[in-house]
Amino acid sequence: MTPGVFEYHRPNTVEEALALLGQFGEDGKVLAGGHSLVPMMKLRLAEPAHLIDINAIDGLRGIRDEGDVIVIGAGTTQAEVLTSDLLAKKCPILPEAAAQIADPQVRNCGTIGGNCANGDPGNDDPAIMMALDASYTLQSQDGERQIAAREFYQGIYTTALADNELLTEVRIPTPAEGVGMSYQKIKRKVGDYAIAAAAVTLSMSNGQCTDAAIALTNVGDTALLPLAAADAIKGTSVDASAVDAAAEAAMAASEPVEDLRGTREYRTAMAGQMTRQAIVEALSRAAGS
Amino acid sequence: MSDAQEMTLEEREASIGGIGTARKRKEDARFIRGQGNYVDDIKLPGMLHGDFVRSSHAHALIKSINSEEALKVEGVLAVITAKDLEPLSLHWMPTLAGDMAAVLADKKVHFQNQEIAFVVATDRYAATDGIQKVVVEYEALPPLIDPKTALDDDAPIIRDDVADNDEVGQGKRHHPNHIFEWQVGDKEATDAAFEAADITISEDIAYPRCHPSPIETCGCVASMDATNGKLTVYGTFQAPHVVRTIVSLITSIEENKIRIVSPDVGGGFGNKVGAYPGYICAAAASIVTGHPVKWIESRIDNLSTTAFARDYHMTGELAADKDGKILAVRAKVLADHGAFNTHAQPMKWPAGFFNIITGSYDIPVGHVKVDGVYTNKAPGGVAYRCSFRVTEAAYLIERLIDILAQKTGIDKAEIRMRNFVQPEQFPYNSCLGWEYDSGDYPTALKTALKAVDYDGLRKEQAEKREKGELMGIGVATFTEIVGAGPVRNCDIVGLGMFDSCEIRVHPTGSVIARLGTKSTGQGHETTFAQIIATELGIPSDNITVEEGDTDTAPYGLGTYGSRSTPVAGAATARAARKIRAKAKKIAAHVLEVTEQDLEWEIDRFKVAGSDVSITMKDIAMAAYSNIPEGMEHGLETTDYYDPPNFTYPFGAYICVVDIDRFTGDVKVRRFYALDDCGTRINPMVIDGQIHGGLTEAFAIAMGQEIVYDETGNVLGASLMDYFLPSAVETPEWETDFTVTPCPHHPIGAKGIGESPNVGGVPAFSNAIVDAFAHLDVTHMPMPHTQGKVWKLLNELGLNK
Numbered sequence A: 001m002t003p004g005v006f007e008y009h010r011p012n013t014v015e016e017a018l019a020l021l022g023q024f025g026e027d028g029k030v031l032a033g034g035h036s037l038v039p040m041m042k043l044r045l046a047e048p049a050h051l052i053d054i055n056a057i058d059g060l061r062g063i064r065d066e067g068d069v070i071v072i073g074a075g076t077t078q079a080e081v082l083t084s085d086l087l088a089k090k091c092p093i094l095p096e097a098a099a100q101i102a103d104p105q106v107r108n109c110g111t112i113g114g115n116c117a118n119g120d121p122g123n124d125d126p127a128i129m130m131a132l133d134a135s136y137t138l139q140s141q142d143g144e145r146q147i148a149a150r151e152f153y154q155g156i157y158t159t160a161l162a163d164n165e166l167l168t169e170v171r172i173p174t175p176a177e178g179v180g181m182s183y184q185k186i187k188r189k190v191g192d193y194a195i196a197a198a199a200v201t202l203s204m205s206n207g208q209c210t211d212a213a214i215a216l217t218n219v220g221d222t223a224l225l226p227l228a229a230a231d232a233i234k235g236t237s238v239d240a241s242a243v244d245a246a247a248e249a250a251m252a253a254s255e256p257v258e259d260l261r262g263t264r265e266y267r268t269a270m271a272g273q274m275t276r277q278a279i280v281e282a283l284s285r286a287a288g289s
Numbered sequence B: 001m002s003d004a005q006e007m008t009l010e011e012r013e014a015s016i017g018g019i020g021t022a023r024k025r026k027e028d029a030r031f032i033r034g035q036g037n038y039v040d041d042i043k044l045p046g047m048l049h050g051d052f053v054r055s056s057h058a059h060a061l062i063k064s065i066n067s068e069e070a071l072k073v074e075g076v077l078a079v080i081t082a083k084d085l086e087p088l089s090l091h092w093m094p095t096l097a098g099d100m101a102a103v104l105a106d107k108k109v110h111f112q113n114q115e116i117a118f119v120v121a122t123d124r125y126a127a128t129d130g131i132q133k134v135v136v137e138y139e140a141l142p143p144l145i146d147p148k149t150a151l152d153d154d155a156p157i158i159r160d161d162v163a164d165n166d167e168v169g170q171g172k173r174h175h176p177n178h179i180f181e182w183q184v185g186d187k188e189a190t191d192a193a194f195e196a197a198d199i200t201i202s203e204d205i206a207y208p209r210c211h212p213s214p215i216e217t218c219g220c221v222a223s224m225d226a227t228n229g230k231l232t233v234y235g236t237f238q239a240p241h242v243v244r245t246i247v248s249l250i251t252s253i254e255e256n257k258i259r260i261v262s263p264d265v266g267g268g269f270g271n272k273v274g275a276y277p278g279y280i281c282a283a284a285a286s287i288v289t290g291h292p293v294k295w296i297e298s299r300i301d302n303l304s305t306t307a308f309a310r311d312y313h314m315t316g317e318l319a320a321d322k323d324g325k326i327l328a329v330r331a332k333v334l335a336d337h338g339a340f341n342t343h344a345q346p347m348k349w350p351a352g353f354f355n356i357i358t359g360s361y362d363i364p365v366g367h368v369k370v371d372g373v374y375t376n377k378a379p380g381g382v383a384y385r386c387s388f389r390v391t392e393a394a395y396l397i398e399r400l401i402d403i404l405a406q407k408t409g410i411d412k413a414e415i416r417m418r419n420f421v422q423p424e425q426f427p428y429n430s431c432l433g434w435e436y437d438s439g440d441y442p443t444a445l446k447t448a449l450k451a452v453d454y455d456g457l458r459k460e461q462a463e464k465r466e467k468g469e470l471m472g473i474g475v476a477t478f479t480e481i482v483g484a485g486p487v488r489n490c491d492i493v494g495l496g497m498f499d500s501c502e503i504r505v506h507p508t509g510s511v512i513a514r515l516g517t518k519s520t521g522q523g524h525e526t527t528f529a530q531i532i533a534t535e536l537g538i539p540s541d542n543i544t545v546e547e548g549d550t551d552t553a554p555y556g557l558g559t560y561g562s563r564s565t566p567v568a569g570a571a572t573a574r575a576a577r578k579i580r581a582k583a584k585k586i587a588a589h590v591l592e593v594t595e596q597d598l599e600w601e602i603d604r605f606k607v608a609g610s611d612v613s614i615t616m617k618d619i620a621m622a623a624y625s626n627i628p629e630g631m632e633h634g635l636e637t638t639d640y641y642d643p644p645n646f647t648y649p650f651g652a653y654i655c656v657v658d659i660d661r662f663t664g665d666v667k668v669r670r671f672y673a674l675d676d677c678g679t680r681i682n683p684m685v686i687d688g689q690i691h692g693g694l695t696e697a698f699a700i701a702m703g704q705e706i707v708y709d710e711t712g713n714v715l716g717a718s719l720m721d722y723f724l725p726s727a728v729e730t731p732e733w734e735t736d737f738t739v740t741p742c743p744h745h746p747i748g749a750k751g752i753g754e755s756p757n758v759g760g761v762p763a764f765s766n767a768i769v770d771a772f773a774h775l776d777v778t779h780m781p782m783p784h785t786q787g788k789v790w791k792l793l794n795e796l797g798l799n800k
């Protein structure tokens, strides 16, 4: 339980960080909150030769309202997400989820950028970012690009992030007023990854669902966006049968592995159940239902 | 003279802080400041670090071990293998159960993560670098994981080293994977009772393999001083004196040249009773290198290699009449001991005190048969916060009586009332050979039922069932057998299981006491001082209690099996009484009266019917200055106590749960625990023990399991998976008590540390099964994870 040999770097600016990433390529690893990376290093499942600690880069922190987008700096901690007035008002699913991520110690260090960039299907933020249709700003010495969260995840620990790139911010289209949203997660204990979890956003108008997105955590190689589940409630009054149909679709999309959290059958059923609960909760929070 | 004379009797009594006082724990001042001194805090000059190359296979021959590259790693000094230990005869070690265990794998590996080589380096990082470079070549063998197949004709043979032996330390055996067969009771009479009974029930009840998982893992620092040939080992030992003797026996170093020190120990729960390869290897490495060598387990090492608990596969049966009166009990057990029999119990008891399965009930006849087997899993079978196999026994009988209640349609509290051993039956001789010392079970249960409004709960449950909601009420009325134990039937490697206390009163009237036990968090520094305070009238704040250093403490068998208070606590009271007897002689001398003229009053001897008195404090000074002729100076003594019997703490627990029928999530709504541990030394410490023990019981019932896949990979050996509940999951505990003193203990105390684990686990299981009782469900396997509960909900169609 001790990491291998590595060299430690602590850049003060994004430019310096990008230069180091450019220099070391696949031998370099960004260190954010360290709550996924350091355990892997202690088990020597990760043995980066160079650690590039981004915690001194002030420019990577903070949450701001740019009107039609909410921008969250990659270095913003889960604790900051949890206590943000802006998010509580405009995008409450994020603090709701942050409260269900790990425990206070982990949340004090763990960052939103690390959670999104890590690529572990157990991370909670990816499904939420997919449901919110967020995009990530990736920077390297070669320039900057935007990539949709829905396009970013490729498999277990594989993402669209290149070795020389830094995720600098998460950009969330500001949810319209009255959108109902909820993140429901079942886990074994505090600090555990989800048995299954579901993120739901939905808009209601005159008792009809005009728009919806549903995404799932930890029931596949990546977070999942079962379009059929969202389709099952769109255009309906979100009555019991629509909710059932959405849950069925979520289950159909789920391909969990069997582990100590439960059998495939159970985890699949929980993907359905969390979808059900998240829809019901989101509906109760939506205007116009 | 002093202020004390102006105090009332009550004030004087209170100023002593003796038995019955909820005194704050002395040790907490350092623990809560992070200033405890644990083994990993010990740093000696020139200290090296050792760690293990471990097996990736569960069962394989070792073709070769190549250390060449490892020895080139900067900082790596040595790679020790079985071959290197063989000339010293240290490659195998005797176990506490009469078996042998490999220190370093000798020609084959028997379980995943078994120790193969010990890499010694200048620091931990270099040791891990070295470990990565050691190349082990294996030839895989078929693994044996399921104990139920261990005795098959074609089962792979796990222990080639003993394959031809017709016994491995615990009596005759009949298969190379068989360890022992143990039977108690009257088989014929039991079978006859079952034949004749109106009602019989039978259930397969497994108590899964779990792990004590103390927060501090095991470890040691071994230091051989070449100048005087003295080996000092600081380590996480629950029984330091036993360790010294065993080290001496296996190394042939004289005991005066071995010093074992247990510094602060961060929880033991049975995990730290046994001897582990790390201790031997660190000592050997220190002898070889001339440097102190530290070995500290990682969390994964701890959960996957040192001392699991339980793994009992039980079939339990009850015979009863139509009124639910139990006529006979029968149990058959398959005990999975892993690859080596390293269970830690008194040696004559291969299945511990499992024959306490009569529990709190007056059962005329019974029979128990336990077979131990080897499997390709980590060795152990320790008593995880319980006296030896007592928690398994309590679990079995408390589950069986619930099943009998369901079968007969008798309420689960009522059926217990009908079967209790009655207060007037004590001392009670059970059909399986124990003499229960004292108890009042009906009062305990009645008090509990009233406290939770049991009838009201049953009514609520009936209403909930109408609505399709699941609510369960679990009752457990357990009896333990603790305080091992009488030397006539309890020993470890031949050492009788007495314990000891030495007390020295200083001239100014303060005290140092040393015991043969070792607190691993129980608060001995606090409670043992309180016993002395009451016996000697010296304020407990002026009494220092020390344990754990074999160079200073009197010999004792250590702390486990709730034995510290029953055995060492008794020695403490008796030592104090010997001192008081001498003090009385000195008092008579100083006051120029006879001993018969004196009476004891809280903190002094008084001349009866007068105001003349002398305090213990003044007597202490006199002991060093003004003693009767022919007396020795000083005021100190030692007591070695061999208990005449075990003690039998008991309790009545009630647990109420609500179950989410869609997710399988179980919410513990209420948990009420009434304990009777006899005389209560420190109510606050008792509450703390109960809170901790119930939290462990909750963890075991709801989630703790060491799981292996069919190839012998140990799954989930980290705290990410292994369930250690945090404050968030932990239910709120309500505690209550009755007091039925132990008749044979000097102060009437029985021990409390393990009751909540023993009684708690069945209370949870009973509550969860009870939620489904109206659907004819009689049993569910532990642990009651959400997934397992959901499986039942799904099978019953309740989640629709």
Ligand SMILES: Cc1cc2nc3c(=O)[nH]c(=O)nc-3n(C[C@H](O)[C@H](O)[C@H](O)COP(=O)(O)OP(=O)(O)OC[C@H]3O[C@@H](n4cnc5c(N)ncnc54)[C@H](O)[C@@H]3O)c2cc1C
Pocket: A029, A030, A031, A032, A033, A034, A035, A036, A037, A038, A039, A054, A074, A075, A100, A101, A102, A103, A106, A109, A110, A111, A112, A113, A114, A115, A117, A118, A122, A123, A124, A125, A161, A165, A166, A167, A168, A191, A192, A193, A194
């Ligand atoms: C006990 C425990 C429980 C946990 N429970 C949960 C849980 O329930 N849900 C959950 O979602 N997570 C959980 N986690 C993980 C936790 O949320 C981590 O903090 C998170 O996964 C990673 O964020 P980090 O800031 O700690 O990143 P790090 O661990 O520092 O990095 C993680 C990975 O992302 C890369 N990375 C980080 N930041 C950037 C960036 N800006 N640009 C490019 N690459 C980057 C790193 O190089 C590394 O590969 C838990 C962790 C622990 C220790």
